Amino acid sequence: MSTITPCLWFDGRAEEAAEFYVAAFREGGHDAAMLDTLRVGDAGPGPKGAVLTVRFGLDGQEFVALNGGPHFTFSPAISLMVACKDQREVDWFWDRLSDGGKPGQCGWLEDRFGVSWQVVPTPLYALLQDPERSGSVMRALMGMTKLDLAALKAAAN
Known part of the structure; x- marks a missing residue:
């Protein structure tokens, strides 16, 4: 295979x-x-x-x-995405992978080797799929570096 x-x-x-x-x-x-x-x-x-x-x-x-x-x-044209179950995982991977690198926008970062990563809480997908709430969630997301799940949920409400 x-x-x-x-x-x-x-x-x-x-x-x-x-x-x-x-x-x-x-x-x-x-x-x-x-x-x-x-x-x-x-x-x-x-x-x-x-x-x-x-x-x-x-x-x-x-x-x-x-x-x-x-x-x-490397360039940000290709990135590796880490799907995190909760904010604790987002914080862990964000802090660890960005150590020696630099933060980007909307959950993206560049590590010390120049590789681009997206660190994303999986509950975000459901928030973005809800047509009544996705606009406010996306506006909140666009203003973030590391994603904040509580703030994204608040924007949905």
């Missing part, structure tokens, strides 16, 4: 990034694991023994971190 595995391109920090993400998810009470590391062989590219790729898993989703060099960088 075919699967889709996101490959994240880093400039020499693939192993560090994978370890950071796995630690964040584990400490947040979620399933996460380092799976395997592929090192550069005699044929290159790069010095023999250097990390080429790291496979890791977060909440059942496999990722590959690649040390591809400085040729490409």
